[in-house]
Amino acid sequence: MTRFRVGYNGVLIGIILALLAWHNSWLQMRIAVAWFIPIGVLGVILCYFYYGKKLHQNWAIFRFPTTLGIFVIMGLLLLLMYGLNGLLVVIGAMIREPFNQMWPLTQTSFVVLALLVLGLIIEGISHYRHPVPKFPKNENIQELTSQSKIGIVLTLVILALCVGSYFWIAPFHHFVDEVTGMLARLDIHALRDYLQSFGFWGPVISALIMVFQSVLAPLPAFLLTFTNAYLWGWFWGAVLSWSSAMVGAIVCFYIARGLGRPFAEKVITKKALHKIDHFFDEYGNYTVMVLRLLPFVSFDEVSYGAGFTSMKLVPFLIGTGIGQLPATIVYSLVGGSLNGNKMILFLAIVGFMILIVGSLVARKVIANKQRKARMAHDELS
Amino acid sequence: MKFKQVLVTALGAGLLVLGGTAFAPQSVQAAKSYGVSDSKPIKVNQAKHEVYLETTINGTYLNQPTRHVIVNEKGSNGTKSLLKTKVTPNQFYAALKKVGAKPGNNLTAKSKAGTKIKGTKLNVSFVINNKQVAANKAVQVKGKAAKNLDFRFGGNKAHAAKMKTGCVLCFDSCPVGIASGATYGFSYGEHFTGKASVLPKDGQHMVVVVKAATK
Structure with a gap:
């Protein structure tokens, strides 16, 4: 049965x-x-x-x-x-x-x-x-983060299907090429026209592109955030960018969790992983939120990194949701001002300056904290 | 085990019903008087500058939108059109040449959206109850009545052969279809729905008359 x-x-x-x-x-x-x-x-x-x-x-x-x-x-x-x-x-x-x-x-x-x-x-x-019994809760989340053969195989099969689709399904091939080209060229007008051509389905396609760029770390997401705001206004653009980035983060989180740490090291380098480990040790559950607030830390690296720590999905989502909010709002204000709204442009400039100053201050504070921690460690040893 | 038996019985019954209905009789309209049939789906009348095509109604697009009027049933778009046919794009191209039509060949896949197809004007009508009804009277565009679709002999012979879509006639300007409508420019999209109140039902045959406006 x-x-x-x-x-x-x-x-x-x-x-x-x-x-x-x-x-x-x-x-x-x-x-x-x-x-x-x-x-x-x-x-x-x-x-x-x-x-x-x-x-x-x-x-x-x-x-x-x-x-x-x-x-x-x-x-x-x-x-x-x-x-x-x-x-x-x-x-x-x-x-x-x-x-x-x-x-x-x-x-x-x-x-x-x-x-x-x-x-x-x-x-x-x-x-x-013959009712099917439910599994009891309180499963040990640590089990999710260990290297699992089934996890690797399943994740690799899904990834292989995606890659295979690129070669075998012509519309998917054209979609990937077109989107990658527009994002890599930072061509906001082409991206706007492309999303507009889908009419009612434009926001769904935008969300798919956001997920796609999340998985492929080198592609810039801010261009899509600009475009969403340009097309649907800063507020709804921000809502769309924020929610689709959340979906993208979940996808990366589960890819990393499925593959396990040894594989993830190959994707995002050991150095990047050590950096993330260090943050996790220092800030515990707030790690993701702190990292999201810092524009100089890659969004995708954090998502992949969190996927092979013991972090549960809900704290990861809360941290990501709160942490990415300021940058999303500022980028959306910039995008919303592209159609000539001077008030939004003013807010965007102010917001952008606050974001840059804030991130520089945050960087300085974190660097000082790390230096003090190192000194304390040296004294102890 | 009992559940498996129930499941197998249910699947068998479903397939029987499906198989039975698949062989339901479908009416044939006016095909004989225009000299077309299943084995000879296209006929050229050089004296009248007309081409006759035998087609089958795809009822899907009496309810859903498409941009394809007639497509060869073996083409990759063979199930995406309002009318299916056994006529190949090559046969239709040759027939239009025979009645004196000249291809426009002005569109490519890289043409700007909105570009309109050129070529000899074609008057397209559907034979319904032995009467010719202009194609635009049998179609809605975005749920509203269509005016004049202004079909043209676009040509596109090489591109059609390369793409293998089977496209014979399209509603909007197309770089692949042998003929297409000039009223709506290239990349207009899927916005055309057949009128169920005018056209025959799903699966029924219908003759299409294409008259070249040669002078």
Whole structure:
């Protein structure tokens, strides 16, 4: 029954992903979105084995309440997006497309929906008769940070899929090339036009680019923060940049955690890791927040670094959220002033100066503190 | 074990229903009177400067937006168009040349967004209930009635062969489609939906008449 439970959740999540992807007509016109279904199945199986069986996380064992929640919430969301008639057409079209068949749209949709409901009923009965027990809490987080073979393999497989997609899927290849080129050239106008071309989906694409640049450390994020503010105003631009940077930080955190320290050392160098270790020793739980406040410390290095310490996700997120706020606001004010708003420009200049002076003072304070700590250590020895 | 049996039975029943409905009969409209059929999906009438194409309605785009009017069913965009056809872009190109149309060949993938396709003007109509209905009467643009799509013989023979999309006719100006609409410029996007109240239902055949406005 476990195989059925995991497989059913994979298909359900895959269908939901495919239907969400269909709503983006740019994507729908370029690929058969039904391919999201096997990707969903694969993703759920990997999550089950790694996060469920290995790390004992309850969300990843896909108990019936989780499945029912996904079914109901996502079903309502999709109904709101497409309407009943649209949803019936899209489900049928999505299923028949990869087979290049002309199966009747509505009937095909009804068959798919009937099978999904039947699967849910079977899961419900099974849960009633033989409930899947939850894992107890208080798992030792240290286990997450140790070098795990499964973690390395899974993370490498996901990364390899991303790299392989770059070579095999032409639209993904063009997307990566175009975005990398614009960020590397610091071409704010090209980036603005590019995001605008997606219309309603512009903020989602912006968030994807932010995550992408987070994973690839050398690409600059501030350009995207400028552009978001330029396009959607400083406030909403800041909200978008801040929240997508949070997602990017989570991705880096989990990549590092999945790979373990030896791998991470190769990615961000031993020197950078020692620097981060030193901060962690000195500031404990405040480390991430302090590092985020300092513009001269790489955002991505901190995310990767935190991933292989004993830090839990929630303190990491709180530190990142508070720490990146000042810089995000200042950069957004600069971006918002690019369309000619003088008041915002004034605020941006003031904010920028405060940020620079503040970071220099912070740097000085930290350097003094480190020197004193070294001297105390020398005296003791 | 019982659950496995239930699951297998359910899957089998689903496939049976799907398979049964797949062979539902689909109507054939006016194909014979225009001299086109499944085995001969394109015909040229040089005297009238007309090309006839046999197509099949893809009901998906009576509800969802697309930018493709007619695409060859084996092309990479074969499932993305309002009408599917067995006619290849090459056959359509040759047919238009035969009726005296001249290709514009003015668009490339690097052309500026908004550039309009050139070439001989083409009047495109759909044969519905044995009557010819202008293409723009059967389509909505962003949910509103379309005016004049102003189809042109864009050409793009080499690019079409290279891209293998199967694009025969596009709603907006296109560097790949053999013919496309000049009213909406290059990169206009996917904003065209077929009118379910005018066009035949999903899976039904329909003849498309393309008349070259040669002088």
